[in-house]
């Protein structure tokens with residue numbers, strides 16, 4: 131597929147590498163321009179472009195930027211044809227994203243994103259830590275393959291997003307509509323806990339909406355205490371152990 135990815139951070143850079151290695155035609159942009167994109171990201175054929183170019187003539191757009199930067203790209207996203215699938219990887223962290231009153235009042239994060247963009251999105255790759263995404267992928271059918279949730283309102287969006295998730299070495303698990311996607315938000319049992327397909331269904335069902343913000347903030351407080359100012363990303367196993375203790 132022709133895919134445009136915005137963001138070359140912890141998650142975006144791995145998606146660029148994996149989706150281009152899987153044979154997709156990938157363009158990628160960050161906020162600073164194509165010259166700042168590391169050549170290492172482009173070794174499987176992905177092309178570094180401007181933000182505007184990344185959204186031209188593509189079938190799928192992946193937004194892997196901080197949630198509070200979504201409104202910045204909304205005017206460009208608004209120009210996409212209706213049939214272009216937009217996949218969002220974002221999560222809300224008030225310390226990073228500033229306080230977003232609608233989400234604080236209980237709006238589901240992906241519905242807030244869809245509202246900013248004025249179009250539906252599929253939510254994927256939000257519930258796996260970047261180290262797990264980069265290092266723990268396996269081929270389909272491998273024992274213990276990690277499953278991640280994909281939320282979407284449209285059937286075709288769901289099929290395409292799930293196929294792309296499989297191409298990144300993970301089992302794709304349909305988690306339901308965007309309205310129900312709070313079950314995969316930070317603090318939920320399914321969030322960054324590296325579960326298998328069998329375990330993930332139970333984890334999504336066990337989510338307790340009222341507890342999510344507190345558990346998200348507890349997890350973040352531990353990360354900040356142990357790893358500094360929050361800019362560092364914990365290694366995969368430490369982060370997964372922590373998420374299991376707090377979220378499950």
Ligand SMILES: NC(=O)c1ccc[n+]([C@@H]2O[C@H](COP(=O)([O-])OP(=O)(O)OC[C@H]3O[C@@H](n4cnc5c(N)ncnc54)[C@H](OP(=O)(O)O)[C@@H]3O)[C@@H](O)[C@H]2O)c1
Pocket residue numbers: 136137138139140141142159160161162163181194195196197199202203219220221222255256257258259260261363
């Ligand atoms: N880190 C994780 O383990 C993890 C796991 C799952 C989901 N997520 C979510 O996925 C999203 C990305 O996370 P991350 O950790 O990869 O973030 P990150 O490391 O901070 O990287 C963010 C990227 O977004 C780019 N960006 C910001 N505004 C942009 C714009 N207007 N146009 C184009 N690019 C723009 C930045 O560009 P520059 O490089 O030029 O600054 C940067 O490359 C976040 O919402 C996060 O919550 C993160």
